[in-house]
Amino acid sequence: MSVAADDAGMQPVAALPGVGPALAALLQKLGLEHVQDLWFHLPLRYEDRTRVTAIADLRPGQSAQVVGTVEAVERGFRYRPQLKVAVGDDSRQGLQLRFFHFNRAQAEQLAPGARLLCFGEVRQAAQGLEMVHPQYRRLGADEAVVVEDRLTPVYPTTEGLGQKRLAGVIAKALALLPPESALELVPHELCAAHGLASLREALLTVHRPTPDARLDLLLHGRHPAQQRLAFEELLTQHLSLKRMRAAMQRRKSPSLATAGTLRRRLLESLPFSLTAAQRRVDEEVRRDLAQTKPMLRLVQGDVGSGKTVVAALAALAAVESGCQVALMAPTELLAEQHLRNFRHWLAPLGVDVEWLAGKQQGKARQAAMQRVAEGAPVTVGTHALMQEGVEFARLGLVIVDEQHRFGVQQRLALHDKGADHARGEVAHQLVLTATPIPRTLAMSAYADLDVSAIDELPPGRTPVQTVAVSNARRAEVIERIRVACAEGRQAYWVCTLIEESEQLRAQAAEVAHAELTAALDDCKVGLIHGRLKPKDKQAVMDAFKAGELAVLVATTVIEVGVDVPNASLMVIENSERLGLAQLHQLRGRVGRGAVASNCVLLYQPPLGQLARERLAVMRETNDGFRIAEKDLELRGPGEVLGTRQTGQLSFRIADLSRDAHLLPAVQQVGERLLADHPREADRLIARWIGGAARYARA
Structure with missing residues (x-):
């Protein structure tokens, strides 16, 4: 990009005609501060207003534009006010327009005989086809219908900023788009080698698709113009993560190479031998810790694969070297499990x-x-470890469990506590996850980390048999629990709710607890949910672990880290509401002993297509890595990584599951840019990430 292009793109949005302080403030809410931010503020989807469809040709599920004459109007107040408007056209078919929010002027405007141009989504209603809250414009009796000459983009926006106004501002910004030679930041030889299309043409196509553009490709992000922009966005993410890694590795860490006395004593005391996978990953971690540059390693392993032992061995290396260890987990329940193990x-x-x-x-x-500040060797805890006032004497190793549940700033805070400013040292980082991450995702999302996989379960684990059962057969499932308990086995009954409210979840669990207590009068039923005090939670878990409780009713609070080998039956209510990764984590609470284990997925019919596919995958396999690949395919990367809350991976146009085929080329171009064109790499990061790049140290 030339200086001229830089000048055009880096102008404040207020430099555009018609953008005053109020509009500039609304744009700033969307992160749009410079003209180039508007160039790269890409549409979420498109509407096809280039044609008028006859009512007779409408199909449920499609969005369409129709011209019709109002034939009848009905105002109703059943449950809530609504306005029903029947329109017809020359095809002699009818369509109902339904409004729940309307005023008197609107109702008067939609009088019989009025001619309307409407756009909306067609639905199948009891009385025929309808549109709910369509966009419409009243036409004069003889007024010619003028349709758009291009597909209409729909942009991400904010309250107070309508689509039309935002599109107008973006159009003014696009008028300042410089020539291709000035706009392109990927060197010509790399564009040619990888067949990259013109960036300028890609931007104009995505913002202003022509009527003959392939709408099906645009709607699914597979149009060549979108793929060109997705490539550049993935490239930018890759560059920023690599930059972050390089910046980290320029810093010093204490070498934790030791004689291994504590390590040998721990291995001798364990009632089991490490699996080959555990030994391999342990060796990779030991090699990293012996270096004087920071270890940045992600250890992923399926539920029950034995990541905690590997973490304990790493902790002993730090302790034997005279350094402290901090282990942070996202919930008190999981942190307490680690505390007991350690x-x-x-x-x-x-x-x-x-x-x-x-x-x-x-x-x-x-x-x-006080003990931590004075040098306590190992500290286990939750996010409290990162709060002000918590000081370490010499923190050499930070272990973060289930990192994707922590926000960027939280991870930064703990990392900063690890810095020994007198020695210029930072702590080594070991990240654990029981959510296996597909290889394609790890290549991009964790390009700043080395990735190890414990891909082997300890011997003696029995595969869990999984069945999906309709809620209509609930009584049979409860009877099955009675039989299991009579045989001396234990069971989990998990209540799931979509609601974020801890109170509602607790209420659902209390209802299920009362139902099971009444139905299983010969079994002792316990209850655990997020609103219990930590000591009460622990007392219930200890009673279940000791066999004093036959059944434990729980919310998804037991999703990770709970280990009761005698529990061999898991019932998950409303299983159709949960993602694959969460279902797999919950199922991992059983199958930890030698006895055959079962998981019952209770669902509320009718099942949607996505839920049906998820439950089918759960029935077919226990392999966490296969489930992770399928989860990525069904739900997309933001959900798989849990990063909606973390400030990572909020892509504008790229989609890691859809665009995985671009990643090998992204890596190749990224390496060349970092080695030979570092200035262009910096400008790409500024273009796509901008202010968010300050989080790249996380």
């Missing part, structure tokens, strides 16, 4: 394990923080 393994070796969580108050908290 104390069980490390206390006999003379290594103290501290506990620091949000619910700790008063003197107990102050005392724990």
Whole structure:
């Protein structure tokens, strides 16, 4: 991009005609501060207003534009006010327009005989086809119908900024689009080698598709113009992650190479041998820790594959080298599980394990923080580890479990605590996840991390048999629990709700607990949910683990980290509401002992296509990596990584599952840019990520 192009693109949006302070403030809410931000503010979808469709040719599910004359109007107040408008056209078919929000002037405008141009989504209603809240314009009796000459883009927007106004501002910005030679940042030889189309043409096509553009390709993000922009966005993400890794690795970390005395003692004390996969990953971690540059490693392993032992061995290397270890988990339940495991393994070796969580108050908290500041060797906790006032004497290793549940700023905070400014050192980072990440996703989403996989389960684990059962057969499922409990087995009954409210989830669990307590009078039924106090939660879990409870009714709070080998039956209510990864995590709570285990997926019919596919995958396989690939295919990467909340991967046009075929070329071009064209790499990051690049240190 030339200086002239830079000048045009870097002008503030307020430099555009008609953009005053109020409009500039609305645009800023969308992150649109410069003219080039508007060039790359891409449509979410398109509407086809280039033609008028006869009412007789309409099909449910399609969005269409029709011209019709109002034949009848009905105002109703059943449940809530509504306005029903029947329109007809020359094809002698009728269409109902339905409005729930309307005023008197609107109702008067839609009088019998009025001629309307309407656009909306066609639905099948009891009385025939209808459009709910269509966009419409009243036409004069003899007025000619003028249709658009291009597809109409629909942009991401904010309250107070309508589509028409935003499209107008973007059109003014596009008028300043410089020539191709000035706009392109990927060097010509790399564009030619990888067959990259013109960036300028791609932008104009995406913002102003011609009527003959392939609407089916545009709607699914597969149009060549969209693919060109997706390539550049994926390239930018790759560059920013690689930059972040390089910046981290220029810093120093303490070498944690030791004689391995504590490690040998732990391995000798374990009642099991490490699997080949655990040994391989342990060796990779040991190699990293011996270096004086920071380890940045993600260890992914299926539910129950034994990641915690690998983390404990890494912790002992740090302790033996005179450094501290911090292990952070996203929930108190999971953090407490780690605390018990670490104390069980490390206390006999003379290594103290501290506990620091949000619910700790008063003197107990102050005392724990004091011990950490004085050099307590290992500290386990939740996000409380990152709060102000928590200081470490010399933090050498940070272990983060289920990293995708933490926000970017939270990970930054813990990393900064690890810095020993006197020595110029930062802590090594080990990230654990029980959500297997498909290879294509790991290549892009975790380009800043080395990835290890524990892809082998410990011997003696039995595959879980999974069945999907309609809620109509609920009584049969409860009877099955009675039989299992009579045989001395234990069961989980998991309540799921879409609602984010912890209160509603707790209420659902309480209803199920009352139902099962009444139905299973010879079994003791426990209850655990997110609103219980930590000590009460722990008391229930301990009772279940000790066999004092036959059935545990729980919310998805038990999704990760709970280990009760005697529990061999899992019932998941409303299973159609959960994603594959969450279903797989829940199922992983059973099948941990030698006895055959079962998982019952209770669902509420009728099942949608997506839910049917998910439940079919759960029945077919127990392989977490296969399930992760399918989850990526069905739901997309933002959901798989849980990154909607984390500030990562909020792509404008790229989609990792759809565009995975671009990743090998993205990597090749990225390496060349970083090596030979670092200035262009910086400008690409500024173009696509801008202010968000400050998070790239996470």
